[in-house]
Amino acid sequence: MLNKITAVIAEDDFRIADIHEKFLNKFNEIEVAGKALNGSQTIEMLTEKTPDLLILDIYMPDMLGSDLLPIIREGFPKVSIIMITAATDKDFIEKALSYGVENYLIKPVNRERFDEVILDFIKKYTLLNSKQEINQKYVDLLFGNKEIEKPGKETELPKGIDEITLRKVKNVLLVKNQGLSAEEVGNEIGASRITARRYLEYLSSIKEAKAEVVYGIVGRPERKYYPI
Incomplete structure (x- = not known):
């Protein structure tokens, strides 16, 4: 930490x-x-x-x-x-x-x-002080470079996904660099758990986050999201 x-x-x-x-x-x-x-x-x-x-x-x-x-x-x-x-x-x-x-x-x-x-x-x-491997992706994140779009690549976001909110969710995952629930992400960006989960699931679907089910003290399963 x-x-x-x-x-x-x-x-x-x-x-x-x-x-x-x-x-x-x-x-x-x-x-x-x-x-x-x-x-x-x-x-x-x-x-x-x-x-x-x-x-x-x-x-x-x-x-x-x-x-x-x-x-x-x-x-x-x-x-x-x-x-x-x-x-x-x-x-x-x-x-x-x-x-x-x-x-x-x-x-x-x-x-x-x-x-x-x-x-x-x-x-x-956080990136500068992390032990993450230095490669082009790391440098692009550090300098805020956007991914170069390939010809024919679909750039339109699906309905219900806003670019600004999506960036906030991605930033929270990167900054925290640990597993977060939809409720925790929602609290960080000032949105509801349902809204946060929609964005997290979208990131998971495009392989920019991964989801894992973890079990708490009372054994209740909870979905946690991690940056990729």
């Missing part, structure tokens, strides 16, 4: 910082180690907490978060950065890309989009 992912939030508006902390606390894999209100506090927090993830705003009272990027990359090269900001200037976005920022979210952030980005980060972090 991997240690929890440590996160730090750098945001000058404490109300927004509290919202981001609340969002992150939804994920059992993440622990918020602290919040910084300006650039200097951010550097102090990175030094003290050595987090795995930094949620970084651009507009802070003492310096721009974008100006922190070279300092962070020099002193804390392994920390992953997700920027959440109202800044829409192309220069900021280009700088974020050049310093290897994981993702860039524009305020106000949609909760569903926030969750997607964090799930993708957890998946990547």
Whole structure:
């Protein structure tokens, strides 16, 4: 079992910082180690907490978060950065890309989009820290590459299967990397057990998950799903 992912939030508006902390606390894999209100506090927090993830705003009272990027990359090269900001200037976005920022979210952030980005980060972090064999499939998962479609391949999903929900279910299986019931998956994605089971059975039918029947303490059989 991997240690929890440590996160730090750098945001000058404490109300927004509290919202981001609340969002992150939804994920059992993440622990918020602290919040910084300006650039200097951010550097102090990175030094003290050595987090795995930094949620970084651009507009802070003492310096721009974008100006922190070279300092962070020099002193804390392994920390992953997700920027959440109202800044829409192309220069900021280009700088974020050049310093290897994981993702860039524009305020106000949609909760569903926030969750997607964090799930993708957890998946990547888990893969990097796993003992999985390194092959093209592993690399494609790590870099978020989509499978190249073959000519004539059917791309339409069956009725009742939504692409966004399907991606969430797949991410949950990959991140947890253990057998999960339909109820457990449903709780993770905010859906009913019946809905989760429909998606899990679909993944099983296309060989992107496998299902096994396990017996609990009282002997009641339960269907568990595993990533492939």
